[in-house]
Amino acid sequence: MAPVDVSTSMSGPSPIAVIGPTATGKSDLALDLAERLGGEIVNIDAMQQYRGMDIGTAKLAMSERRGIAHHQIDVLDVTETATVARYQEAARADVEDILRRGRVPVVVGGSMMYIQSLLDDWQFPATDPVVRAEFEEQLAADGPLRMHQRLAEVDATAAETILPTDGRRIVRALEVVRLTGRPFAASQPQIGEPRWGTTIIALDRDTAELDERIARRTALMFETGLVDEVAALIEDGLRGGVTAARAIGYAQVLAALDGDYDLDKAQELTFIGTRRYVRRQRSWFRRDPRVHWLDAGSADLLDRAAVLVADEQGAGRRPVDWPR
Incomplete structure (x- = not known):
């Protein structure tokens, strides 16, 4: 491919999001793009x-990061609860x-709700510690399946989108319904123009190939x-961690x-859980x-991604030779 001069039409850079299922190779492409663009x-x-939590999350070691700055890695202790709201504020900054x-x-x-919180206008409903504690006590006593059934009674749509095993999200949905008097989905973001004009690239592979990579x-x-x-x-x-201890x-x-x-x-259950998560x-992501x-x-993944970004965002974000 012959390079194309894209040094002049945009006033400044826009973000690129590289998302998609686990084990597709997102980190490698992201590093390649960051190197090429000065990102x-x-x-x-x-x-x-x-x-x-390094091995089980396939976190890149410092020696594998090519000297490129990484943000929102190693920012929590395992005793702290990871929340979408905390991430949204910190990552936007x-x-x-x-x-x-x-x-x-x-x-x-590839964390689905985190991606949507960063790129869409998502205003999180307030939380009430008393109401939250009430539902958490019920969860501990009755288990997630029973709580999921209760959610289905007050918000069938939310129950369809939340796994019966995901006690934390079930509790949050019940809390939001109680506090707002509206369905949980009413607090979810609406898909529109992505924040900052971000170009969203998703990677995928043939299902059999991806299953083999996961294994x-x-x-x-x-x-x-x-x-x-x-x-x-x-x-x-x-x-004692609410979220860390539940990681696949x-x-x-x-x-x-x-x-x-x-x-x-x-090991077998980790493979099965990862494969289910990929589905x-x-x-x-396919709904977006x-x-x-x-x-x-x-074989030319980086070139394809570079052309896609150049086409969507226009020429001239930086004095970089984009391939065509």
Whole structure:
């Protein structure tokens, strides 16, 4: 491909989001784009926010980050609760600081609600600790399935979109319905022009190929020390964490260490949980008409992504030679 001069039409950079299912290769493309554009990475993977949760989240080591600044990684202790609202505020500040410095924010990850909170106008309803505590007590006493049934009675639409096993989101939906008197969906963002004119690129692969990649990644995590990582994090309070202890891989290893099953079963369940999560990610992202899908297995993936960004945002964000 011959390079095209794109040094003159836009007044400044706009962000790029690289999203999609787990294990598709998002981090590599994001780093390539950041290198080419003079960008910085903004993590949008909820569990990579946690210090010490490295192997099980496939977090890039410092030596793998190519000297590129990364934001919203290692910002929480495992005892802290990861919330979409906290992330939204902090990540927006990071993106706007990067833009002010004339660099390109490259947002990368696959946490669905986090992505929507960053790129859409999402105003979070207030929380009430008394109401929240009431529903959390009911969750502890009755379990998530029973609570999911209660949610279905007051907000069938919310129940259809929240897994019966996701106790935390069930409690939040019930809280919002109680406090606002409106369906939970009424507080969700409406898809419109993405904030900052962000170009949204999603990667995917053939399902059989992606399943194989997930299996290899899961096996490698267990081979390279996931169990030891979890054991060390227990000393840091992992068991008391509301969100960290439920992360895929970590929850399964914790159960194995508690004697619920052996480590081979923990690895199998981690693979199954990851594969199930990938199906949910695909379904979620496919509903967004703003997303540009690319085959992660393409030999010229970076060139395709570069052309896509140039076409959508126009020429001239920076004096960079874009391929055509």
